[in-house]
Amino acid sequence: MTNAKTTHIPVETNGKTRTQPASSRSRTSTLINKSNYISRDLSWLQFNDRVLDQARTPSRTIFERLKFLAITASNLDEFFMIRVGSLYNYIDYSKERVDYSGLRERPFKKILFEAIQAFTKTQHQCFQQELLPEFSKNGLQIAKVSELRPEEQAQVANYFMYTLFPMLTPMAYDNYRSFPLLMNKLMCFGVVTKGSSVDKEEERLSFVQIPQNLPRFYEIDREDTLVFVPIEEIIRTHIDKLYRNIEILQLSLFRITRNGDITLEESDDIEQDFIDEIKIKLKTRKTGRAVRIEVERGFSERTIRTLRKRWGLEEDNIFVTDSLLDYTGLFQIALHDEFRDRIPSISPSVAPVGMNEPDVDIFELIKKQDLLLHHPFNSFEPVLELLEAAAEDEDVLAIKITIYRLSKNSRVSTALLKAAENGKHVSVLFELKARFDEENNIREAERLQKAGCFVIYGFNRYKTHTKLMLIVRKEDNQVVRYVHMSSGNYNESTARLYTDIGLLSAREGYGQDISEFFNVITGHSQPLGYRNLITSPNTMRDALIALLRREAENAAKGLACGVVIKINSLEDQRIIDELYLASQAGVPIKLIVRGICCLRPQRKGLSENIEVISLVGDLLEHSRIYYFHNNGKPQVYGGSADAMVRSFDRRIESLFLITDESVLSQIITILDINLKDNVNGYVMQEDGSYVHKVPAAGEVLVNLHEAFFDMQGLLQQPTQLFMDKKTR
CATH class of the missing domain: 3.30.870.10 (Endonuclease Chain A)
Structure with a gap:
């Protein structure tokens, strides 16, 4: 056996370096490159890099660029909650998983986290080197409390005492107190303190979690500049008010991300209350396994050592930053009313091809021709108009629809309620497992059910992702079926931001197929086949x-x-x-x-x-x-x-x-x-x-x-x- 000479690849952690044999990395790279398939997770990181590229485009306004940077952070949060969370489901329970790259779960976790560490480094460079230098010329500033004018510091101190202070709770962790629940995606201070000389206590560790129901930045409006003071800087400056007569040795600002993968296992227990199962699973997002810690450089080794031991994390789970923690907060700046005109607005939608007359009867138009809607270039309004007309039309007998995501104050939901009140048969399949919309869907589904709609709460085994609507209308001595089929959700808000296609039609072939399809998902029908689906x-x-x-x-x-x-x-x-x-x-x-x-x-x-x-x-x-x-x-x-x-x-x-x-x-x-x-x-x-x-x-x-x-x-x-x- 020969001892091959190896070089090492440095990986930085809090100013220190650890090393990884280059030979091991080379073997991994060779295996990945030989595969005929690209890793799903590594491919996703490439996608988020393309989103970050929008933040690095100089031709965009600073507010557009901040928005895209915030999107990459939000994307990465979800990636850790779902994809990394899923990976840890395999690691923690010793279940086998082989990635498309050919790597087993632990070697893949290593290469994945190296890629994420590199991506976050690029994020920070983008913010510090490319975006921050543009702030002053665009009338904004992110400032620490020490950088404020005396009267502004007094204003901030007042905000702390009368708004923040009553909401903050130091949570000690010692031999007498259990480890506190630290919430997913919330910033938190790890505080190392030392007792008074009288009681001669040793160093202690406690945590101060920053409330989630307050703006990320405190805003100060100067003559020509809008100043944004990070809420954590206000708390950092005045945190001694929470620890009177106690010496604060170290503060470590960090943020954790927890496993949010709540994929439901297949169940044959037909008596199980499916809605309650979903509600229970939702709670695990708050207490799920920690998969990432983001922390400011200069952190307390004791604090991070305690967190790592508590949650079973390794060095590469720790993401150290010299920059602002949690870029999702930048949405507050990018979408601020003061700068609304600094982000180019989407052009007004135009009429779809074939819809040339402004006040045409929607039923007659669709019966005459198929209508393609290409959103957001074409408005979502024809779909809403059809549904609202159906809710009021005395000749409409039934409405059937699948719902995956709804907007807040949804006109779709309002129209369905109106249709039920008007005595029409309304069938709604609500998908309760629509990720991060589960609670809203449960709430809306219960409203519709109370109004008399026939509501199906999805299926244990499958997630209903299809977007279909069927309206049955009596015309003369026959029944005409109007359909809407789409790639997008029945959500009028996202229809202004997502490119989607939808088709409105009264063709009998579509109507027959979709009627059969609803019979399958609402009953026990098994059609032999579809003509157009x-x-x-x-x-x-x-x-x-x-x-x-x-x-x-x-x-x-x-x-x-x-x-x-x-x-x-x-x-x-x-x-x-x-x-x-x-x-x-x-x-x-x-x-x-x-x-x-x-x-x-x-x-x-x-x-x-x-x-x-x-x-x-x-x-x-x-x-x-x-x-x-x-x-x-x-x-x-x-x-x-x-x-x-x-x-x-x-x-x-x-x-x-x-x-x-x-x-x-x-x-x-x-x-x-x-x-x-x-x-x-x-x-x-x-x-x-x-x-x-x-x-x-x-x-x-x-x-x-x-x-x-x-x-x-x-x-x-x-x-x-x-x-x-x-x-x-």
Whole structure:
């Protein structure tokens, strides 16, 4: 056995360094690079880096950049709660988990945390070196108490004594007191004190948690500057008021993140009260296993040692910063009323194609033609108008809808209540497991149930993620079914921020399929099949694989072929493998994947015909569109499902076939502009990294977040995603 010489990679912790053998790191990197799949979690970090890139774009205003930095922090919080939390479910209970990278749970945890440490370092550099220097010229300042004018310091002292002081509670931890509950995502001071000389006590440790129901910054309005004083700096300055006659030796400001993965296990106990189960699980978010500690540099070793021992954490779980703790607080600055005009507003929505008359009867319009809504370029108003009209229309017999997320003071919920009051049959499937919206959904579902609606509280086994609405209306001597099918939620707030597609139609084929679908999810019906829907958890993956194989067969025959898929995430291995096979058969494949992409493009002999781009910009890309060229007779689906294991196996999802020629032209145009965008686009490389598209000299700028406000103009331009085989 030979002893190979190894070098070491330094990792900094509170000014000290620990080392890791470079040979071990090299073996890990080799294993990751050899895999034909990209790690889901490492791919997600690449996505958050693309969001951070928006904060580092000098052409944006400082307030836009602060907003994007805050978004990256919020994203990372959720990543730790859900993805890292899930990883610890395997680590803590010795359950086997092999990542797409080929690594087992502990080696993967090491490489993942190295990547997160590097990302957070870039976050801090962005804030300190790129954003803070821009503050003074933009009329704002983040200041410590010592930097304030005397009269301002008095004002802050008054705020502490009469607002903060009564809310703060020192929580001692010693031989007589149990360890206090420290809440998820709240900043906290670890305070090391020493007793008076009279009682000769040893050093003690206590905690002061900062209240969550107060603004992150105290605001002082000067003549030409708005000063933001971090609440923790106010408490730090006056914390001695909580420890009278006690010497404070050290203060350590930290913030913990807890495991928030409350995925429900499958249960065959039909007597179980499902709502109570959800409510109980929600409480674990407050007391779940700690997975991260963020702490200011110069922290007390005793404090962090105590926390690590208490929660079973390692050095790489500790994230040390010289900067502001918790960038999510920057939303208070970025979205401040004082600076509202400093963030470019979204252009007013335009009428969808085909909706040219302002006061047309919504039922008559939909009966005459299918109506594609492309949000936020088209308003969500037609959907709300249809639902509100249905609630009041005496000829409407029933309304059925699936709800995943609602806005606060939701017009959707109000319309459903009105419909029930007016004696209509209202069926609502509320998904109680919609992450972080569980409590709001429970509350709204109970309101509707009390009003007489038939409410289904989701399913133990599956999460209902599909977005469908059915309105049954009596017209003359027949019944007409009006449907809405969408990639987005029935949430009028996010419809202004997310790009989504929705289809309004009165086609009998859609109505029949969706009626059958609701019979499945509200009863025990088992339809033989659908004409225009692909659904999960039973058939979606196989249906998509069949469509991919048809393109491969067309390629083998020398026929025109091609695939374009626009989704949020691509993670399902069977779909990825079929994409690889189609690529090897000669099918040109273009993937528009906003976030996670576990497929490795442009690998020789594997995926040379696959291109992947990601679009990250002012709006959150949320549409799901599946395009199959089909020898010049495109077959295109839209809907709620991403290409993920959970979408195919653990969710109730649907994709709807586009049958109207006008709508099909619009969908193809949407995909075409997505691919042409050279402002928001990032091209994925074979190694999983991304390169921002840069327009060539003289190239026309294409920004999809601006272009779609003129869909009528875009439709006048020639668009063909794939040419015939002989001209390709």
